[in-house]
Amino acid sequence: xxxxxxxxxxxxxxxxxxxxxxxxxxxxxxxxxxxxxxxxxxxxxxxxxxxxxxxxxxxxxxxxxxxxxxxxxxxxxxxxxxxxxxxxxxxxxxxxxxxxxxxxxxxxxxxxxxxxxxxxxxxxxxxxxxxxxxxxxxxxxxxxxxxxxxxxxxxxxxxxxxxxxxxxxxxxxxxxxxxxxxxxxxxxxxxxxxxxxxxxxxxxxxxxxxxxxxxxxxxxxxxxxxxxxxxxxxxxxxxxxxxxxxxxxxxxxxxxxxxxxxxxxxxxxxxxxxxxxxxxxxxxxxxxxxxxxxxxxxxxxxxxxxxxxxxxxxxxxxxxxxxxxxxxxxxxxxxxxxxxxxxxxxxxxxxxxxxxxxxxxxxxxxxxxxxxxxxxxxxxxxxxxxxxxxxxxxxxxxxxxxxxxxxxxxxxxxxxxxxxxxxxxxxxxxxxxxxxxxxxxxxxxxxxxxxxxxxxxxxxxxxxxxxxxxxxxxxxxxxxxxxxxxxxxxxxxxxxxxxxxxxxxxxxxxxxxxxxxxxxxxxxxxxxxxxxxxxxxxxxxxxxxxxxxxxxxxxxxxxxxxxxxxxxxxxxxxxxxxxxxxxxxxxxxxxxxxxxxxxxxxxxxxxxxxxxxxxxxxxxxxxxxxxxxxxxxxxxxxxxxxxxxxxxxxxxxxxxxxxxxxxxxxxxxxxxxxxxxxxxxxxxxxxxxxxxxxxxxxxxxxxxxxxxxxxxxxxxxxxxxxxxxxxxx
Amino acid sequence: xxxxxxxxxxxxxxxxxxxxxxxxxxxxxxxxxxxxxxxxxxxxxxxxxxxxxxxxxxxxxxxxxxxxxxxxxxxxxxxxxxxxxxxxxxxxxxxxxxxxxxxxxxxxxxxxxxxxxxxxxxxxxxxxxxxxxxxxxxxxxxxxxxxxxxxxxxxxxxxxxxxxxxxxxxxxxxxxxxxxxxxxxxxxxxxxxxxxxxxxxxxxxxxxxxxxxxxxxxxxxxxxxxxxxxxxxxxxx
Numbered sequence: 016x017x018x019x020x021x022x023x024x025x026x027x028x029x030x031x032x033x034x035x036x037x038x039x040x041x042x043x044x045x046x047x048x049x050x051x052x053x054x055x056x057x058x059x060x061x062x063x064x065x066x067x068x069x070x071x072x073x074x075x076x077x078x079x080x081x082x083x084x085x086x087x088x089x090x091x092x093x094x095x096x097x098x099x100x101x102x103x104x105x106x107x108x109x110x111x112x113x114x115x116x117x118x119x120x121x122x123x124x125x126x127x128x129x130x131x132x133x134x135x136x137x138x139x140x141x142x143x144x145x146x147x148x149x150x151x152x153x154x155x156x157x158x159x160x161x162x163x164x165x166x167x168x169x170x171x172x173x174x175x176x177x178x179x180x181x182x183x184x185x186x187x188x189x190x191x192x193x194x195x196x197x198x199x200x201x202x203x204x205x206x207x208x209x210x211x212x213x214x215x216x217x218x219x220x221x222x223x224x225x226x227x228x229x230x231x232x233x234x235x236x237x238x239x240x241x242x243x244x245x246x247x248x249x250x251x252x253x254x255x256x257x258x259x260x261x262x263x264x265x266x267x268x269x270x271x272x273x274x275x276x277x278x279x280x281x282x283x284x285x286x287x288x289x290x291x292x293x294x295x296x297x298x299x300x301x302x303x304x305x306x307x308x309x310x311x312x313x314x315x316x317x318x319x320x321x322x323x324x325x326x327x328x329x330x331x332x333x334x335x336x337x338x339x340x341x342x343x344x345x346x347x348x349x350x351x352x353x354x355x356x357x358x359x360x361x362x363x364x365x366x367x368x369x370x371x372x373x374x375x376x377x378x379x380x381x382x383x384x385x386x387x388x389x390x391x392x393x394x395x396x397x398x399x400x401x402x403x404x405x406x407x408x409x410x411x412x413x414x415x416x417x418x419x420x421x422x423x424x425x426x427x428x429x430x431x432x433x434x435x436x437x438x439x440x441x442x443x444x445x446x447x448x449x450x451x452x453x454x455x456x457x458x459x460x461x462x463x464x465x466x467x468x469x470x471x472x473x474x475x476x477x478x479x480x481x482x483x484x485x486x487x488x489x490x491x492x493x494x495x496x497x498x499x500x501x502x503x504x505x506x507x508x509x510x511x512x513x514x515x516x517x518x519x520x521x522x523x524x525x526x527x528x529x530x531x532x533x534x535x536x537x538x539x540x541x542x543x544x545x546x547x548x549x550x551x552x553x554x555x556x557x558x559x560x561x562x563x564x565x566x567x568x569x570x571x572x573x574x575x576x577x578x579x580x581x582x583x584x585x586x587x588x589x590x591x592x593x594x595x596x597x598x599x600x601x602x603x604x605x606x607x608x609x610x611x612x613x614x615x616x617x618x619x620x621x622x623x624x625x626x627x628x629x630x631x632x633x634x635x636x637x638x639x640x641x642x643x644x645x646x647x648x649x650x651x652x653x654x655x656x657x658x659x660x661x662x663x664x665x666x667x668x669x670x671x672x673x674x675x676x677x678x679x680x681x682x683x684x685x686x687x688x689x690x691x692x693x694x695x696x697x698x699x700x701x702x703x704x705x706x707x708x709x710x711x712x713x714x715x716x717x718x719x720x721x722x723x724x725x726x727x728x729x730x731x732x733x734x735x736x737x738x739x740x741x742x743x744x
Numbered sequence: 745x746x747x748x749x750x751x752x753x754x755x756x757x758x759x760x761x762x763x764x765x766x767x768x769x770x771x772x773x774x775x776x777x778x779x780x781x782x783x784x785x786x787x788x789x790x791x792x793x794x795x796x797x798x799x800x801x802x803x804x805x806x807x808x809x810x811x812x813x814x815x816x817x818x819x820x821x822x823x824x825x826x827x828x829x830x831x832x833x834x835x836x837x838x839x840x841x842x843x844x845x846x847x848x849x850x851x852x853x854x855x856x857x858x859x860x861x862x863x864x865x866x867x868x869x870x871x872x873x874x875x876x877x878x879x880x881x882x883x884x885x886x887x888x889x890x891x892x893x894x895x896x897x898x899x900x901x902x903x904x905x906x907x908x909x910x911x912x913x914x915x916x917x918x919x920x921x922x923x924x925x926x927x928x929x930x931x932x933x934x935x936x937x938x939x940x941x942x943x944x945x946x947x948x949x950x951x952x953x954x955x956x957x958x959x960x961x962x963x964x965x966x967x968x969x970x971x972x973x974x975x976x977x978x979x980x981x
Contacts, residue, residue, distance in 0.1 A: 162854050166885070167795040169756025253754050253798025345753055433854045435885045437950050438793075440760045445957070454955065456763065569955060 016041055024051035030382055037376045045314045045362070045370050050377065052280035052318060053287060056545050059381035062511035063543040066524045070538045071531050076500055077539055082292075084125040084205050084275065086539025087197070088501045090565050092458050095199045097131035100139075100192035100466070100505040100561040102544035106247045107189040111156025115189050116164040116250040117322055122193040123168060124276035127259050128325065130203040130266050131195030134439060135453050136165050138175040138191050139466040139505070139559045143184030145422060145743035150179065153187050154744045161191070162433040167252035168259065172434035173442050173451035174464055179422045179743070180471065185549030190505040192466055192561040196455060203266055205275035205285075207293040207328045207354050212272055214286070214297060214352035215334070217341050218258050218324040221282070222307035224248045225320025254323040254346070261344035262325065268340070270333035277324040283317045285326040286352075287360055291378040293328075296359040299352035301369070313362060313369045328354055388521055389514035397475055400595060400609035407674055411647075411724045414603055416735040418644045418678065419651060421602045425739025426656070447656055448575045449640050450495035452566060461572060463497030463564035469643070470555035472611035475596045477519045477556050479611050481526025483682060486619045487642055488562035489534050493623040494638035494685055496571035496630050497564025499534055502527075504541040504560055509553025511545045519556040527558060533616035534623070536562065571630050575639035576657035577714045582636055583691050584653075584663060584711040587701060588622055588684035590646060592671040598643045599678035614682040621704040622683045628700050634693035641684035647677040647721060649686045650711075654719055655733045662729055665712035665721040673724055688714055745972045746772040748786030750816065750832075752807045753778065757793035757829065757949065764949045765790075769965050778810040787972045788825045788869075789816055791832025793885070793947060803846065803888045804834030813839055825869045825968060826941045830886055833933075833943030842934055842943045843901065844893035849886070850926030856885040858958070859924050861909040861932045861946055862916050868939045869971040871908060873963040879916045880909075880960040882946040884924060884932075889945040891927035891934075898928060909933035909944055 021031045024047055034042050034050050042050065052058060060067065072080035078095055079087035085099035103118025119136060126133045138161055143150045154177075165172045170193070207214075225248035265271055273293065275285040282304070290297045301316050311319075329337050334350070341348040355361065358374040373380070408414050418424055431446035443461060444452035450463040467488040473480030489499040504527060509516040531538060547554045566572055577584075594600050595609020629635050641649040654663050669676035689697055694710075701708050720726045747765045751758045758775065765773040774784050783789070796807035807813070813835070820826045820841055828836040836842040849855055858881055863874040874880070893901065901907055909932035913922040918930045925945075933944030948961030 159853070166854055166856075166887075167754070167756075167798060169794060251798070253795065253800065256754055256756065256795070256798075432857050435854070435856045437856060437883050437885060437947070437956075438756055438760070440763060440950055440953075440956060443955055443957075 016047065024048065025055055026051050030054060033382065037380060045317065046372065048314050048318050049283050049372060052283055053377040054381045057279050058284050060543055061382050062384045062386050062545065063520065064383055065385050066521055069524060070528050072537050072539065074535060074537045077537055078199065079202065080539050081541060084128050086501065086503060087129065087202055088539060088563065089199060090460065093199050094455065095197050095202065096194060096462060096563055097126055097129045097197050098192065098194040098503055098561065098563055099125050099540040100190055100503045100559060101542045102505050102507060103189045103191065104187060104507065104544055104547055107157055108187050110247040111153045112160040113247055113249050115157040115160035117248050118189050118191050119161055119164040120250045120252065120255050120322055121276065121278050122191045123170060123255060124278065126193045126195040127262055128203060128205065128274045128276050129197060130201050131197035132263060133170045133193050133195045134441060135194040135451065135464055136170050136172040136191060137451065137464055137466050137561065138172060139468065140175065140177045141183045141188035141470065141557060142179050144181040145179055147184050151744040157189055158430050158433055164250055164252045166435040168256045169438050171436045171438050171442055173436050173453060174446050175466055177422065177427055177430065178470065180555060182555040185552060186547045186554050188507050188557055190559045192503060194462065194464060194563060201266065203271060203274055205289050205292060206273040207289040207295050207297055208272050210295065210354055210356045212328050212331045212354045213334055213350045214299065214354065215327040215329055216304060216324065216349045216351045217327060217346055219251060219254050219321055220305040220307040220347065221316055221319045222321045223311065223315055223319060226315060226318045248320050248322045250322050257344045257346055258323055258325060261341045261346055265337050265340045268333065268336050270330045270337050272328040272330060274325060274327045277326055279320065281318060281320045287374055287377050289326065289328065290358065290360065290374045294358065296355040296357045296361065296374060297352055298355050298361040298363065300363045300365065302365045303349050303351040305347050305349050313364060317362065386511055386517045387514040388518040390518055391515035397608050398610050402592065402594060402672060402675065405604060408603060411677060412727050415647050415651065415725055416731065418598060418602055418648055419732060419736040420739030421598060422740050422743050423598060424644045424648055426737045427740060428737065429741045443572055444495060444574055448495065449491040450497065450564065452495055452572050454569060459568050461566040461569055463492040463495040463566055465491035466559060466561045467491065468557050468559040470557040471596050471601065471607055473523060473557060474555040474607065475609065475611050477522035478526040479614060481523035481558050482530040482614050482616065483611065484558055484560040485527055485530035485534065485536065486614055486616065486682060487640065488560045489536060489623055490640045490685065492562050492564030493626050494573060494640050496573045497566045498627060499536045499562055499564045501539045502531065502536050502560050502562050504538055504558060505544065506541065507544045507547050507554065507557040507559065509548040516553055523556055523558040530616055533620055573630050573635055573638050575653055576637055577653050577661045577688050578636040580661065580714055582688040582714045583694055584686065584688050584713060585697060586646065586684060586686055586709045586711050587625065587706060589681065589707045590676055590679060590684065591681045592675040593679045593681050594675050597645065597678060597680045599645065599674065612680050612682050619683045621706055622685060625700050625704050625706055626685055629697055632696065634689050634696055635687050637688045639686045641686055642680060645678040645680050647725060651719060651732050653686055655729060655736060660729045660733060661714050662716035662718045663712060663720065664715045667709065667711055667722055677724060745787045745969060746774060746785065747788050747790055748774055748776045748783055749790045749792055750776045750812055751778060752796035752810055754796045754798055755792050755794035757947065760949045761790050761792045764952050764965065768952045769969060771969060776812055778812050781811050781815050783815050783819060788968050789819060791828040791835055793830030793832060796831055796835065803831060804838040807835045808839040817841060820941050823938065823940050827870055828943040829947055829949065830945055833945055834888065836941060836943040841941050842936055843897050844891055844934065846888045847890040847892050848888050849890050854887045855924055858883050859946065860912050860914055860922065862912040862918060864907050864910055865905055868908060868935055868942060870942045870964050870967050872967040872971060877916065879912060881958050882948060882960050883950045884946050886945055889925040889927065891931040893928060901934060904937055906934050906937065907931055908935050908942060
């Protein structure tokens with residue numbers, strides 16, 4: 016095999032030698048293609064596996080941890096929540112609309128293949144800086160792609176977040192999380208079983224689109240990445256909707272043994288992974304694969320990433336029953352193979368055998384790398400930042416307005432207005448509060464959902480950044496009335512072949528692990544996306560965290576905005592002189608420096624528990640996490656984010672530098688508003704846990720006033736916050 | 745009484761309508777599959793929102809050819825109450841049961857938001873529980889809600905009092921700034937001449953429970969239930 020062919024397949028020469036060793040001969044092109052996708056970073060997790068193993072994945076609530084199409088967690092009442100987050104970064108950078116749309120399609124399929132009805136989508140987006148020529152184009156394309164797909168399928172997009180940062184100029188991030196509800200006793204897995212059982216192909220026909228998508232996602236962009244457009248797939252949300260309904264109906268028959276989406280690496284990975292999990296083999300007859308184009312080679316059929324396709328293993332006695340359901344929904348269904356006893360992937364064209372490969376060689380046989388680690392050299396400089404050297408702005412009103420209009424902080428209404436976030440009539444808290452809250456029909460319960468990651472923190476200290484990503488997501492869920500249950504993660508990094516990147520990855524994992532252990536939120540599913548770099552410039556490390564919390568009773572649901580004149584505003588937690596890595600430092604002073612705020616996970620846990628106790632006690636009228644932009648921004652958001660803004664009067668005497676007091680991002684802080692009569696109860700709850708708090712002032716009037724530092728009319732605040740995002744795109 | 749909810753491939757508010765009819769109002773609801781021709785003895789038909797046939801070609805353009813639609817048309821012609829919500833409204837215009845067409849929103853983006861609409865008439869089977877001029881806060885969620893009709897027909901609609909809802913602001917003022925999608929004359933909902941077929945872009949089923957942030961849509965379902973249970977609708981004839 017020529018060296019360039021090997022390289023075009025994203026394999027190293029060392030990996031190629033290993034394939035030759037396994038086969039005892041040189042592979043042909045089909046075999047090479049199959050090995051290359053199965054051994055790609057995307058499918059094999061070859062660089063990350065040794066580290067991912069350390070994440071806590073167990074807990075009494077966990078029904079299914081990582082390794083399946085999605086994680087499953089018990090929520091009582093015989094129900095389970097099924098969820099996962101996945102990236103579609105590379106395709107979205109090349110073709111934002113279809114890239115993002117098919118990202119939604121893929122994660123939806125991961126959820127409904129588990130037997131769950133998808134009930135919510137959240138999207139965590141990262142783009143380059145506001146002035147960059149591609150940013151506006153990418154934001155618009157990605158948002159409309161997500162909207163087009165999710166809206167059509169009829170799953171509400173209820174939340175997410177957006178950060179703009181120059182580190183994403185050449186590599187945007189599109190991470191989509193999907194959440195579904197299933198009956199606990201009816202979870203389906205991607206597992207083949209039962210020798211002789213037929214393998215069914217359902218959904219769209221196979222075309223030449225997306226060949227090598229998995230390898231592309233495991234590759235670094237050079238200049239001219241746009242030329243890769245033909246490998247981006249095209250979505251068909253209508254077919255997806257039919258597949259969704261048909262699969263859920265087919266599951267009810269009890270005749271489905273196993274099912275998997277043909278996602279990255281298409282027919283290859285779905286058949287190999289299903290066989291691998293079931294400890295069996297699969298024989299495929301490619302002549303029976305429905306095709307969109309003539310003259311496709313086995314190589315193309317096996318590697319195509321055409322969308323909206325599913326592979327099922329069905330009880331051989333009941334095939335017709337299942338086929339009838341798919342046909343009822345107008346879907347193509349074809350028996351393309353059968354389960355065999357020997358653990359092999361046998362590929363035929365009619366009677367002709369074209370390849371036979373060992374399942375384990377493709378799965379467990381994939382290389383595992385313990386790649387070298389090195390603390391990045393930039394960390395020799397970034398921590399050395401002295402607050403004393405920073406000039407204190409004279410006009411804090413101006414600073415606040417500028418922060419509120421920063422796209423990271425500004426209202427995301429321009430985005431979520433394009434998403435149908437109300438379909439399924441379950442969205443109790445719509446986008447725009449700390450978490451989206453989705454009720455579970457037929458119960459008194461709801462799910463609180465949040466995605467978080469401050470990649471600036473992760474850049475300055477990936478371990479602390481990883482911890483804060485988990486802690487903030489947990490806090491967002493708790494202030495909404497939900498007990499943090501479990502997380503999914505989507506780990507976006509540069510090239511793992513760079514020891515500095517690998518160090519960032521390793522440190523982030525440790526941070527996530529420590530936070531998950533302390534907060535009792537195991538990792539039940541996830542995805543790793545490496546090679547997020549262009550021309551040698553990597554993104555900030557971005558370990559995105561998607562948190563699911565359980566609201567035990569609908570009456571606990573809490574929102575971030577102030578409710579009533581006269582209520583007392585209390586800050587739970589402590590404000591330290593911390594401005595390293597803050598939005599304030601970046602937006603006002605143009606610096607990404609210092610160390611991120613410290614986090615004490617025991618304190619975090621206590622704050623979360625206190626907040627939940629107070630919410631369950633019925634004394635909290637509003638609760639808002641204090642994060643990007645600090646206390647002043649949190650107060651402003653509580654003031655203006657409802658339809659009827661309410662003013663505040665804050666009277667405090669900061670004992671620290673006023674910019675750190677107003678805009679510093681000390682962790683484990685929550686701003687709540689309560690009726691004055693409930694203050695002793697709240698103070699009791701906090702004191703029992705040794706938690707500091709400050710009575711800040713009152714909800715009052717039509718102005719936003721913080722001591723003699725800030726005094727602004729509400730409409731000015733609201734305008735800055737509402738227009739901030741649209742202005743830059 | 746019994747509601748029939750049409751399920752076309754790509755309908756996605758069918759379950760929502762079913763839930764509201766059954767669990768909010770405690771009435772019987774049944775799905776009507778697009779390939780069937782049996783209306784199962786229903787008293788009112790709902791064409792729910794969604795993306796029937798993926799909105800391919802044009803919203804509602806393919807959906808209206810479903811076998812069930814022939815029965816829906818016959819049911820409507822006999823005076824049976826039919827309400828099309830969002831995609832259902834688009835199908836009704838394509839099927840010729842209502843005049844006009846729904847074009848792309850004027851800013852070319854999908855809009856999902858609460859809006860206000862003014863009830864322009866209450867003597868229909870769908871609006872009898874409202875006051876005339878009542879202002880409802882109600883969600884919309886569409887790409888193609890820009891109601892267009894030629895000038896003659898618009899005049900007829902006005903003359904025959906067929907405009908049931910108009911977009912307005914919080915105070916009830918109907919003007920361009922309160923028009924979310926560019927619809928002519930701020931039209932959010934129209935009925936046929938007999939008043940038994942209503943098409944509306946806003947989603948009443950999304951605001952029938954306080955926990956979801958509003959109950960202004962309840963009046964639609966209550967009106968239908970009262971009309972049917974009170975002996976039916978005799979039309980405007």
